[in-house]
Amino acid sequence: MIERIAILGTGLLGTSVGLALRAAGYRGAIAGWNRSAEGAQTALKMGAIGEIVGDPIAAARESDVTLLSVPIYASLDLMEHLSGVLVCGQLVTDVGSTKKQITEAAGRLFNTPERAAFLPGHPMAGKERGGAELGDASLFKGAVWLFTDDSSWVRSASGKRLAESWRSWVSAIGSRVIDIDATRHDEMVAWVSHLPQFVATALSALLEDEVGDAPELRDVGGRALREMTRLGASPYSMWRDIAHTNTAAIERALFALEQRLAHLRENLRTPGLREEFERANKFRKDF
């Protein structure tokens, strides 16, 4: 049913979606747009897209499904433009890491019977570095793909069918679909995704100041240090919009961890240390 897809933003995620769709048997057209021509060329060479388009709005207008795979604010911007030109019978979906603002905009600008449908999505997959050249057809295998659909939206019949069809493709590329409320989504990912990232950034920045001039110490740290700072390589460009659109929830999570570290620091020689280790062991027990 989906015959033409526009991927707006052929970075790591956009390129990986294109490759994964091809690997799962999608035979329709895939047009790709990217802010930098180089990223689009790479995606084209890798076979993630079949053609490069210069105008993202025109490309969306000609497509059944438009995937927004750009940073949050760029997605919000594109949504404003697209809502005026797309019509009932077209679907827009996204891969943004925070969902409250996107989902609010989706209700305001899309999802009436006359307008195009918008299905807010968030694949829990990525790498610490971005870019089309890291695109990977198996990136979404075994990952969770969250949708923050709103049950109050009334879509056209064709919009509903396209949303169902997109969900099927997400399953076909190996992801497990979970539906969740947008507000709850943003609170939850603050704990299990944004907090781990900001901890790795803070730890890496601190260690750069403390031992950055003694690179042999990195070897001394071994696997534990390597793992705990891997996400320190994540680029600001990817995380700025996340910090800006989920600020309060991230602040809460960071503050809670600061308190937890202080508690541990004050209990290095008391039975409180055992309790913290046992609680941590419990969290890891079923991983």
Added chain:
Amino acid sequence: MIERIAILGTGLLGTSVGLALRAAGYRGAIAGWNRSAEGAQTALKMGAIGEIVGDPIAAARESDVTLLSVPIYASLDLMEHLSGVLVCGQLVTDVGSTKKQITEAAGRLFNTPERAAFLPGHPMAGKERGGAELGDASLFKGAVWLFTDDSSWVRSASGKRLAESWRSWVSAIGSRVIDIDATRHDEMVAWVSHLPQFVATALSALLEDEVGDAPELRDVGGRALREMTRLGASPYSMWRDIAHTNTAAIERALFALEQRLAHLRENLRTPGLREEFERANKFRKDF
């Protein structure tokens, strides 16, 4: 030159040393002692030791080299007992994670021309769980093995030769030897080893409280969450002695990270966030 080794403590490290020595061609005897009989039996079955001994002091007395691979306080305890019975021409070495107290005791109880030699060591290798059954002949391949030898010590000629021989075996099992002052060692590992561990413990304990009743959220966190909490599985029994024997340095490192997290929290919407990401990127650049 080393014909008989006693491994006191056949947990993960002791068992792995035995297996690694065999894999590297060591053909002498290896006697093993362990506080729990089960761990010794496992090490024997795996071929890490050739026989189980019931008395660690008697086993050390009959050996050229005694390896202490038990928690720090147990090592300090054994050192007191061993210094009275071992003689010049015997070597004791260890794998303890903090080195100030061990090295101080080594100077006080060993390392005169008349007494046995003691070479304080610390392989930067391990797993988040312990136990003989996880023993691994390749655990030390590519790892750094730190020694905190003291140049003021005057050993017997045979003690010197045994220490050199042990260093050669450490190289033979694949480790890179680095010599370092004991005080500097403890400060350094507080940053690159102990801090990452305590952060993972605090983060895991916090997440157990926040999302422990919703195990599906662990899947949502994906690889990043899995990695950042892997060390949360580390047992208290392994870390208690480290917290007790390196308290001040660990307190300093934890406090510095608390401040860094607070700085990041207060700058989620300012250019300060970019600076922290760029500093973190720099730390990871050469990994």
